[in-house]
Amino acid sequence: MLRRALSTSPTLSSAISTNNLLFRDYIQRSLYDPVGGYFTRGQSPVLGHETKINLCELQSRAAYEKAVAATYASASHGWMTPVELFSPFLSRAVAHRIHAVNRDESKVNIIEIGGGRGTLAADILAHWSEVAPDFLRRVRYNLIEVSPALAKVQSENLRHWVNLGTAKVHNVDARIWFQSLSSDAQQSEEMRSTPCHVVAMEVLDNLPHDLLRLGAGSVEQAVAILSENPPSDSTAIMLEWRSELDETTSAAVKAFDLLRSDENDHFISQQRDPSFLSRARVSFENMLTGGKRDLWVPTASYQLLKAISSSLSHAGMTISDFNSFPGALPGENAPVVQRVQQGSTVVYESVTAAPFGKVDIMFPTNFHALQRCHNSFAGNGVSENSYLYRILSQEKFFEEHSSEASINATTCKDGYNPVLQDFENASFLLVDKTSKVSAG
Structure with a gap:
């Protein structure tokens, strides 16, 4: 399934000024400008489920597709991520992955970049409260969100965990947040001396490219x-x-x-x-x-990985995104540019033809190249660590990190499992320090 991107935001041409911009800077403004950016305007483009789809009660794949279509038909804009669509089961698989590599630590910092509506964090923390309460007491969960609208939604949906001091929402660009660790001695020491795990679910596809x-x-x-x-x-x-x-x-x-x-x-x-x-x-x-x-060229992804490696070179990572998009523009690693207009999805033939702030610009991720980029920082003085990398399809990741009960709960009566079979273009990159893996 292609993630559907629908938007009905008004154009705010005053949000940008006459200038000559590198393409990544133009895309940055179109997606994240404080006044008229696609993700930073007042109404969040990330849809949530008011009523969860009970996959195991559906008769067939056709019934599943009908239920998803009904969810989109009821909304005037927006799109739904696999985390939202398959909540809480895909989140629990991520929770299992993080717990498996950090369960023996006395304290763990989780850093989620671009947490959407906070669904992943809420699902993970609720799951640990049930199956690993001792581990949960050692966790501090940070959400780094550039969009004021989404940061507000996250704070509301995670109010319980924020009040307990378990979770904290930071409304800031992730690149800036990681870079700031170097200038804040107290926070830097705490983060550097504590095992950290960085999570990024469908973040890289919306990072600016050149x-x-x-x-x-x-x-x-x-x-x-x-x-x-x-x-x-x-x-x-x-x-x-x-x-x-x-x-x-x-x-x-x-x-x-x-x-x-x-x-x-x-x-x-x-x-x-x-x-x-x-x-x-x-x-x-x-x-x-x-x-x-x-x-x-995924220049913003490069900047993000460099900032993470410079400030938290010991961090493990769980990254998920799309490795391809049907209907992409011409060129290598080219994006899909689309929005909704009068209830129908409109796909644009170029970034330059699309109205500012009204469209989702989604880039595929080459996970082998992403691994090369992350590993390049280990050999240039930014990091002295060595890492173990694994690239998995969403199907393999879910199979490895889910219980039999979760797989049964996401399987339709005819045997079709959309978590395993629907998003064939979704992949995971898992990054661990080799010492961490051998110790676990």
Whole structure:
């Protein structure tokens, strides 16, 4: 299933000024601008379940799809994550994973980036209160949320745990929060001396990227040129191509090793389709770009991983996101850009054609490249640790970390299990220090 992104926010062209912006900066403003950003405006785009879908009571896959469709039909905007859709069972699998690698610690800091409506945190803490109360007493759960609207929802939904001092919501960009640990001696010492586990569920897909155009022996970087007087329903921007890469983009390309020739690990490998239609599309794209190809660079993900490695190099990680999207734009690691209009989903042909602040811009994650990026910090002085990495499909992760009761509770009467079979494009990256794994 493709995560559905629907939005009906008014355009606020005053939220951006006439300027020449690196593409990641334009995307950052479109998604997170305090005035008119998609995630930071007043109404949260993340849907929750007022009434949970009891999967085990559904007759079939068709009944499940009908129930999901009814949930979306009842909402005027927004989308639902697997965590929301499969609450509390997918959350319990994450809880089991964190507990398994930290159960012997005297204190554990959980740091969840982009906690949505707080559902994952609420499910995890409630689960530990039932099955591992001694462990729960040793846990401090931090949610790092850039959106004021979502931070407010999280605080409300986690009020019980916040009042107990178990959970705390920080309304700040995660990159800034991790960087701030270095300047706050007391907080830094507490975090550095305590086992930490970072959780990011569907965060990387909405982190800004830069756009490169690759030709024979040439690399150009896109700069967004913003119009001073954009139309009422859009932000008129043009692209300018520059032959010099900025320092962050260049470092990200190197850390992710995006220009490697090995097709098995190259970004395009996850999206490569040998079908006739796929080959025809590539040929058509080459005609439009003069034989050049576009490459989207996850620069914000690079900045985030660097900030985490610099401040908490000992942290374990559980990261989940989508490894591909149907209907993505042309290019490698290209996003899907879409919104709702009069009850229907509208997919845009480019980021530049989409109205500012009204669309969800979702990038696929190449998990092998993500692993290379994280591991690159271990060899450049940022971290002296060595890590064990595992990349799993959502199906394998849920099977490994769920009880038989959870699997039965998420299986329809005809044997169809949507947690295992629906989101085939969702993956997990698990990161542990090797000493931690061998000790466990």
